[in-house]
Amino acid sequence: MKGVFSTVAMFTAVILFCATAAAAQEKHTHMHDSSEQLGTVNFTVSCNPQAQKQFNRAVAWLHSFEYEEAEKAFTEIIDVDPRCGMAYWGIAMSNFHPLWAPPGPAELKKGESAIQKAKEVGAPTPREQAYIEAIGIFYKDYDKLDHRTRTFAYSDAMKQLCERNSSDSEAAVFYALTLIATGMMSQDKTYVREKEAAQILNRVLTREPQHPGVAHYLIHSYDYPALAELALPAARAYAKIAPSSAHAQHMPSHIFTRLGLWDEDIKSNLQAKSSAEAHAVRNHLRGPWDEQLHAMDYLVYAYLQRAQDKHAAGVLDELYNIQRVEPESFKVAYAFTAIPARYALERRQWKEAATLPAPSEHLKTFPWERFQWALAHIHFARAVGAARSGDTAAASVEVEKLKAIQQKLVEVKGDYDWARQVDIERMVASGWLAQAEGKHDEALALLRKAADLDDATEKHPVTPGAILPAREELGELLLELKQPQAALMEFETSFRTTPNRLNGIYGAARAARLAGDQKRAKSYYEKLLAQTSNTDSVRPEINEAKTFLTNASAAKPRNLYVDVRYDKNKDITTLSLRNRSLWRDPLGREWLAISLSFSYPKTTILKPKELILTFDVAAKDWEPFPVDTVSAVADGSRIDLGEVNERVQPISKDSPFLYERRNLKISFENFSQMALAKKLTLVVGDRKYEVSERDREVLRDFLELMQREGEKVD
Secondary structure, eight states, rough: OOSSOOOOGGGGGGGGSSSSSSOOOOOOOOOOOOTTOOOOOOOOOSSSSSHHHHHHHHHOOOOTTHHHHHHHHHHHHHHHHOOHHHHHHHHHHHHTTEEEETTHHHHHHHHHHHHHHHHOOOOSSHHHHHHHHHHHHHHHTTSSOOOHHHHHHHHHHHHHHHHOTTTOHHHHHHHHHHHHHHHHHHOOOOOOHHHHHHHHHHHTTTTTOOOOOHHHHHHHOOSTTTGGGGGGHHHHHHHHTTTTTTHHHTTTTHHHHHHHHHHHHHHHHHHHHHHHHHHHHHHTOOOOBBBHHHHHHHHHHHHHHTTTTHHHHHHHHHHHHHHBBOOOOOHHHHHHHHHHHHHHHHHTTTHHHTOOOGGGSSSSTGGGGGGHHHHHHHHHHHHHHHHTOOOHHHHHHHHHHHHHHHHHHHOTTTTTOOHHHHHHHHHHHHHHHHHHTHHHHHHHHHHHHHHHHHHHHHHOTTTSSSSSSSHHHHHHHHHTTOOHHHHHHHHHTTTSSSSSSSHHHHHHHHHHHHTTOOOHHHHHHHHHHHHHHTSSSOHHHHHHHHHHHHHHHHOOGGGEEEEEEETTTEEEEOOOOOOOOEEEETOOOOOOEEEEEEEEEETTTOOOOOOEEEEEEEEEEEOOOOOOOEEEEEEEEEEEEEOOOEEEEEESSOOEEEEEEEEEEEEEEHHHHHHHOSSSEEETTEEEEEHHHHHHHHHHHHHHHHHHHHHHOO
């Protein structure tokens, strides 16, 4: 299902598309200005020919969520054909934004009035009457029934309309949109409604490949981590189908963001921003159009994942120079608070995040009191920034503000649950505050709870993603708690929903390195450098990756760091292997750090006869087990290595790890047998350690080095 549209559409053949029969709808060519490209819509209505052409254009705008343009176009139809009742249907539809925020009082009143006018003017066919009745159900009793109830009722009405008009592609497409809307409200992780919508849309796709609503709504149907890859064909087609729509240029980036395709994401939103700027000029707006800020938020998010911080800073500067936006929508509120928060936190600039200005300092006339959930982004960034830079007093103040906002938010049935999002931010911020205060267990509990809640919560379509993914933050905390193996698991889990995030990759690389998994560390550091190949900034994590990979490349068997020391008093030369190999048991309970050395009189020409084998075992919350002897199994043969001397000491006062060092002497012959073995296991007490091929190469090289240095002694 990764390929082209036809591949995705094949599995839908077994699904009924509203009814079993599907005849071709009467075609009407979509007419518009030569410079306007909105896709092809064929919505047959009983209006005069000139109105019919304009009606298709208006519906095309509607399918691309260009609601203002759509309403304007539907209104113009009334001048062309005053008896076109479906024009009033279009005005009502333009004030209902099923995947955005519920209509406000003015929009509800306008929609209800349009339906009343549509019924007064009338519609000559039962099909058109059914369209008017269906949207009328949504507006009916809006002052008594909540948004969710009315949306589900509208969906049921569209289902009936679709079933009664099986050859009507528009009925199918609009019904599919209601399934997506009600699916979002249902918070159903099996995505039953969204999948049904996609099946319907794919069926229409085979007949109308240039339909803007089909491509657009397929993207929304699959706009979830588990389904996003299925939307790639639609995402890559939609912008080409409707290049005159700013939203059509932007919408593919929802999928590009879901899949971590940052270059395509950037390109999509640059085009969307340009299109939105043209819209503002064309319509003589007094400031940028809200779609421009929506694109800017996604653009900054993608720039930061590529470490193109100067590009992101340019967008932030542009944002702060904006004094007015039209309309004053939730898209503006989200972008204006998310962009500065992302810019500081993604770059790990904690002090900068702790002092973010209030958005009202820049966008002064905006009605911020209506968007408390958006203001929470600034308080969240300040809280995390203050906590991670050690200012617990400031962090505590911001956490309290998050609590206050969360408590004030009242759930609107059918609207997005912003209170839950603020609560997730509060828990993450509180976790970092607890960590800064030395309450490590409390911090871990808060971050784990936040991660689980975040995983269970779908994002709103307005956002490319959480300001900071909670699961990723849990990984960060575990690194601070010196639990790299657990941290690595959390980072890799976060990739299931937020793939290719730069901080996630960096966290996974650090965790793997600290856990001793050099192979995975190398893989993640390589991925980090590949993703930041076009960086325009200096990032410490990039320098760290380069250093690690340089050292990893240099750490060949014949390039080991070896320390040779001569003791004049004892006339003894000691040759030591300084870099240690990390060997973990199958359960990951502890790791074994090995160092080897051998000594010989300076005047001896003989090869070394014995070595000192030093190995350290460390584990969290682990009580030392008694060990008298250590053995090895080399190619199935057991080798007793002898008795050990051991001592127990903590690594440091603040470390929860125990640290044991054991020394024993082994013969050169026994070591040679171990180094040359094709399969080697160390047995320490009741623990067994499988020695990797890479570490066996280290032992073989050390064997060669001892032999070579022994021959040099004069």
